[in-house]
Amino acid sequence: MTLAATGPWSGVYTKRSLVPVGRLAVGIALIVVWQLGTNTMGREWLPSPLDTLARIWQLAASGELARDTLVTFGEAAAGLILGGAAGAVLPFILRLSPRLMTALDPLISAAFGMPKLALAPLFILWFGIGITTKVVFVASIVFFLLFYNGLAGILSIDPRLVAMLRVAGASEWVITREIVWNTTKPFLFSGLKIALPRALSGAVVGEFIAADAGLGWYIQNARSLNDTTGVLAGAVIVTVLVMVVNAILQRVQARSLAWRPIARDMTV
Amino acid sequence: MNPRVIVDRLVVFVLVIAGWQLCSSYFGTIWFSSPWRVLDRFIDELRSGDLFFQAAYTLKAALYGSLLGGIPAALLPFALRRRPVAGAILDPYFVGGYGVPKLALAPLFILWFGVDLEPKVALVASIVSFLVFFSTTAGVNAVNSQYVNVARVFGATERDIARHIVWPGAIPYAFAGFRIAAPYAIGAAVVGELISSNRGLGFLIQSGATDFDTTLVFVSLTTLTMIVIVVNLLVGRCERWLLRWRPAQRGLTSKVIGA
Amino acid sequence: MSSAVPMLEVKGLAKRFPPRSGQAESPWILADLSFHVADQEFLTMVGPSGAGKSTLLNIIAQVDGANEGKIFFRGELIETANGSALHPGWNCQFGYVTQDDNLLPWRTMIDNVTLPLKLQGRFDAAARKRVDELLHATHLTGFERYYPHELSGGMRKRASLIRTLAYDPPIILMDEPFSAVDAQTRTQLQQDLLRLWNLGRKTIVFVTHDIAEAIALGDRVLVLSKSPAKIVADHRIDIKRPRDLGNLYKLEGFGDIFESVRRDLQ
Missing domain, CATH: 1.20.5 (Single alpha-helices involved in coiled-coils or other helix-helix interfaces)
Structure with a gap:
């Protein structure tokens, strides 16, 4: 009696071992293509991987990288806290008055349709080009993300569970703590998960439009000087930072929501 | 009511x-500004046709970008279905690409493609493609293997299975990807215009803000919001018609994801 | 009834799934399983839940491969364990009615029923007529343009049944097709199945965990043991046809066979 490893599955095993090699090969190929692009189209158009890396190194050594990153992170963090707190709390308040919720429905739908990124110029008009503008801008993005996710959580509450606790004599506070909070928590988490990278790129976009410091400002400034290497280096830095944030988030979430069945971000 | x-x-x-x-x-x-000024200006801009012109420009960027990025992204998962090893090799690059903050690349696109329609189309395409790709992949992976087995038993070839089972089963997911992507597409086109443009609703907002013409900013923002709402409605309508074989579902999920 | 060469013969079939990671060996689902089915015979197999009945039918239908053993169709070797590529349905010779109806939700009922015929390029006037007869015989006429989710569970079962009958494979494998419907619908479906079988006699291998159903439908009942599945008994059912399935217990000899099958199962 032979093992199934020699059966119809054995072919797949040998092919599977190709995967790590293949991944490495694709990575190298991408860098080679980048270099070839540089060679054919010129450095002014596409700086070489090495040039870009050198610029990042230079920025790191001069302390510019740390300064601009700190500004951008600060804006993102402040906006995240302000907008996130407001957006997470509001659905719980709205739940207490179904009448208010229905009355506000068209307003909420309209706000949902509005591209928040387009508000940046208005905020600059109101708050100037300082850090406040970016904080408000990020806060507005994060607020809506958490608000809509929280609201979806509130709407998904099983009314039978609420009725059961009511019958058992629970107060409104107990219901909120036991059912509303536990139902809504995963929704708020997934909202936060989307909001974190968005907060960072929101701060960067805000800095594109008007700023005097931050990574977005650096990129935009480089663009106005036609310094392609600077633009590319800045874009690479922002990308890496966002990916690091995503990776950390993945770790944290995997731990804190372990009790849940597989969570998908994208549903149909 | x-x-x-x-x-x-x-x-x-x-x-x-x-x-x-x-x-x-x-x-x-x-x-x-004030409600009356905005209404007045809105009617003026509507009459002069300028609002139509600017909105059409923005929509054109969003549409071209969506098609350019979305169609290949919707087809790729079908090609990868029968090539699991290639899919596994490319997977980290897709996930990484999805994580790239595309909006932060906007200045790069502007540097490469100028200040006209092209950089906005590129920006929109880069965002839409990943959303559609992952949604369609989920659909291809969700294909009921029992349907595939039963079809094989009654004589379906690989092509038949792709055509009659995988394709119709995954199309709703691809479409959901486009539906989710639609507001992002318009938003990305506007961001591109905010950063550098001489046309489009984003340009209108930005020029209003620099001229302290708050009325114009509000008019453009309102128009933009209305366009997104109408586009959402149309895409939703279209999707329901396309998926009339499905039992009625509540449409909540679209709200969970968006921004 | 049995001719010299059986319609279907299974010899020494054995099956286990590849081990999970961290597991040295996985248990055998089927072990040394052999039986044969004569032409136009209605064979039922009864076994406890989880006995590997679906796995067995999957292997015969060649949706899945076996680790050991051989399968002959009209004396021709169609399956040897390991290595050889699978030919699901053996070139449309085997029909397979699964536990779930597996109707494609995006096709109307009639489009589901005619799909195999269309894929096989055999959807001609004669086939059209045959489909109409089958629809009529199963009271599905008038529901052709409905989507599966708009039909009742019993109607979906009948649609999935005639989807297979419509292309007329010589052998039909049935995997507890009536397990998920209520008792009343179930009797009706069994009655329909026997009537359809009587119209044009086919070879049927019908798997179930319901003893009464196995006896009521079959010419012969094979009793399977718990996994690894083996055949522990072979009962010939001599109850006269047509059988009145509404009053099973009044059928002559039903009680005795039921008792002995029940004992075999334990």
Whole structure:
């Protein structure tokens, strides 16, 4: 009696071992293509991987990288806290008055349709080009993300569970703590998960439009000087930072929501 | 609809307008314009046709970008279905690409493609493609393997299976990807215009802001919001028609994801 | 009834799934399983839940491969364990009615029923007529343009049944097709199945965990043991046809066979 490893599955095993090699090969190929692009189209158009890396190194050594990153992170963090707190709390308040919720429905739908990124110029008009503008801008993005996710959580509450606790004599506070909070928590988490990278790129976009410091400002400034290497280096830095944030988030979430069945971000 | 709900909503509407009016009286119309000025200007801009022209420009960027990025992204998962090893090799690059903050690349696109339509199309395409790709991949992976087995038993070839089972099963997911992507596409086109453009609604907002023409900013923002709402409605309608074979579902998920 | 060469013969079939990671060996689902089915015979197999009945039918239908053993169709070797590529349905010779109806939700009922015929390029006037007869015989006429989710569970079962009958494979494998419907619908479906079988006699291998159903439908009942599945008994059912399935217990000899099958199962 032979093992199934020699059966119809054995072919797949040998092919599977190709995967790590293949991944490495694709990575190298991408860098080679980048270099070839540089060679054919010129450095002014596409700086070489090495040039870009050198610029990042230079920025790191001069302390510019740390300064601009700190500004951008600060804006993102402040906006995240302000907008996130407001957006997470509001659905719980709205739940207490179904009448208010229905009355506000068209307003909420309209706000949902509005591209928040387009508000940046208005905020600059109101708050100037300082850090406040970016904080408000990020806060507005994060607020809506958490608000809509929280609201979806509130709407998904099983009314039978609420009725059961009511019958058992629970107060409104107990219901909120036991059912509303536990139902809504995963929704708020997934909202936060989307909001974190968005907060960072929101701060960067805000800095594109008007700023005097931050990574977005650096990129935009480089663009106005036609310094392609600077633009590319800045874009690479922002990308890496966002990916690091995503990776950390993945770790944290995997731990804190372990009790849940597989969570998908994208549903149909 | 319940008459009380209508009254409630009217009250909310009046309160919003009144609050806005109060803000503009208190802080000055230079900061908040005023409801009447905005309405007046809106009608003016509509009459002159300028609003149509700018909106068409933005929509064109969003549409071209969506098609350019979305169609290959919707087809790729079908090609990868029978090539699991290639899929596994490319997977980290897709996930990484999805994580790249595409909006942060906008200046790069502008540097490469100039200030016209092309950089906005590229930006929109880069965002839409990943959303559609992952949604369609989920659909291809969700294909019911029992359907595939049963079809094989009654003589379906690999092509038949792709055509009659995988394709119709995954199309709803691809479409959901486009539906989710639609507001992002318009948003990305506008961001591209905010950063550098001489046309489009984003340009209108930006030029209004630099000229302290708050009325124009509000008019453009309102138009933009209305366009997104209408596009969402149309895409939703289209999707329901396309998926009329499915039992009725509640449409909540679209709200969970968006921004 | 049995001719010299059986319609279907299974010899020494054995099956286990590849081990999970961290597991040295996985248990055998089927072990040394042999039986044969004569032409136009209605064979039922009864076994406890989880006995590997679906796995067995999957292997015969060649949706899945076996680790050991051989399968002959009209004396021709169609399956040897390991290595050889699978030919699901053996070139449309085997029909397979699964536990779930597996109707494609995006096709109307009639489009589901005619799909195999269309894929096989055999959807001609004669086939059209045959489909109409089958629809009529199963009271599905008038529901052709409905989507599966708009039909009742019993109607979906009948649609999935005639989807297979419509293309007329010589052998039909049935995997507890009536397990998920209520008792009343179930009797009706069994009655329909026997009537359809009587119209044009086919070879049927019908798997179930319901003893009464196995006896009521079959010419012969094979009793399977718990996994690894083996055949522990072979009962010939001599109850006269047509059988009145509404009053099973009044059928002559039913009680005795039921008792002995029940004992075999334990």
